Amino acid sequence: MRHPQPRCFVCSLFLLFAALLHPLPGLAADVPDELVVADQKGQQRALMEAAGVEQDLPFRVRWVEFEAASPLLQALGAGAVDTGIAGDGPFFFAWGAGMPVKAAYLIPPRGGGHATAIVVAPGSTITSPAQLSGKRIATGRGSIGHLLLLRLIATGGIPAPAPQIVFLQPAQAKAALDTGRVDAWSTWEPYIALETIGHKGHIVVDAAGLTPNNSFFVATTAALAQKRRLLATFYQRVALAYAWGQAHQAQYAHILAQQTGLPEDVAVSVARQLIASPVPISDAVEQAELITLDTYRNAGLIQPSAPLSEAFDKDILKP
Template structure:
C-alpha cells in the first residue's frame, strides 16, 4: 500500500486560511508525495499542482490513488495565478486552471497546453458582500472597491458582470489580492465586494453569512482544465495519460458521491464537511471532451480579457490545446 509523506503539516494551511496570506513560495514546498517505499526510487515522478486540494480530495475519495505506476508530488496553491506561475517555471508538470487563468498564463508566455477539460455549474463563482452591506446588485458596485485575484475566474466574472450591468470597468476600483487577504479586506470594510469562487464562496456564506449579489450563470463558460507543460507532455506522456484518466473517473464518481468526497476533503483540508458538500453539490463538475465547442468558448474568454485590457495582445487559443489525451 502507498504511504503518505508530508513535508510539513498541510492541514494547518487551511485551518489558518482566513488568518494570513498563503504565498506561492510557501505552497510550492507543500508537496505531498505518494510513495511505495520498496520501489520509490525506481518510479517516475509526476508533479501535480492543485487548488485547495480539490483534485487530490476527489482522487483520494474515489480510490484513484491506489496502485500508481509512478509517484505523485502534490503542490497546493490558494488560487490559479501562483499555480500558473509554477507551470510557467516548470516547477509542476500539470495542474488545474480555470479558463480565464489559462488565458492569463498563456498571455504571459507560459509554454503549456490544456490536456483535459471539465464543465461546471458556475453558481460557486460569485461576487459576495458582507452580511450587513447595503449593496444588492452589480449596478450598485459603481464607484466601489472590488477585491479579486488578478487573472482569476473571479476577475473574469467581475468584468463580465459589470459589462452586463452597463457599468464600465473603469467605474470601479479593482484591488488585486490573494484569497485570504481579500477575505480579510472584505471583513474589515476596506473593500466593498469580493469576486471569488468555491470553496471560498461557500466558506464565507457558512461562516460569515456573506451574501451573493451575482454569480457566474450566464456569464462564465464554466470551463476548467488540467494544464500541462510542453516538456511534461513530451517526456511524461504515459504518466499524464494515466493521471488524467484517473481524474476523469474520480470526477464522474464524485457527481454521485458528494458526501463521501466532502468527508475525505475535510480530512485533507480541515474545512467543514457541510461547506465542502455545498462545493460539490452545486458545482457538478464533470469531464468533457476537448472539441471545437470548447475551443470556441475559450476564445470568447480570451477575447473578453483582451477587450478589458487584461491581456495586451490578441490570443489565438487554438494552439493552446493538446487533444492526444482522450477521455476514458
C-alpha cells in the same frame, strides 16, 4: 479604468519564479516516473484519494498545494509542476502572456456558473450588480473572479463609474472584506461558501450566462512532450474520481473537510458545486473560450501572439 501592462507583470513573476526554482533539484521534468500535480485548496487530491483511483498507478503522483490559480500557473510556467487545475480565466491570462502551458483536459462548468460569484459581507446593503458601480472590489489578478468583473463591466451589468479593483490573494481578500476595507469580493469556490455559509455574507451576482465557466487540467509543454503517457493515465483516473464523486457526494464532502480543514457544511456545498464529468477538449470548447480571450484582450490585459488553437492539446487522450 486603467490597467498596467500585463505582459511585463505576468512575465516578471514568471521569470522571478523560474529563477528562484531553477537551481533547486527535483523540478518536475527531472523525474520521468513521477507526475507533479498542482492542486487548489486540496480539492482534487481529496477527491482522488476518496475515490481510491491513485492506488495502483504505475508511477508516483506528488501533490503540491496552492491557494489560487495564479501561483499555481506560475509554478507550471517555471516547470516546478507538470499539471494542475485552473479556471479558464487564469489559464488564458497566463497563456496569453506567453507561459509555456496548454489546456489538456476539460472540467465542464461546475454548478452552472454559480461557482464564481461576487460576495459581500453580512449586513451589506449591496444586492445587485448595478450597486457595485464605483465600489472597491477585491479579486485575484487574472483570476476567474477578475474575468467575471470584466464581463459585468463590458456588458453593462456594472455601470459607470467602473469599480476600483483591488488585487489580492484569497486570504487577503477575505480579510479585507471582513474588515470593511473593500465592499465586495469576486471569488470562487470554496471561498464563496466560506463567506456565505461560514460567515453569513451573501451573493450579489454569479457567472451564470456571463462566461464559459470551464476549468482545465493545464500541463506544461515540457510535460506534454516528455510525460505524455503519465498525463493521459492520470487524466483517465481523474475521470474515474469525478464519476465516484457524483455517486458519493456526502463521502467526498466529509473527506474534503477532513483533509482541507473546511467546515463540514462548507465542504458539502463545495462538493455539490465541484462535481462534473471531465472530458477531452473539443472544437466547440475552443470556440466558446473566444469570449474569455477577447475579454482580457479588449481590456488591454493580454496580447497573445499565437492563435487560440495553440492554447489546447486536444489529442492527449486519443489512442
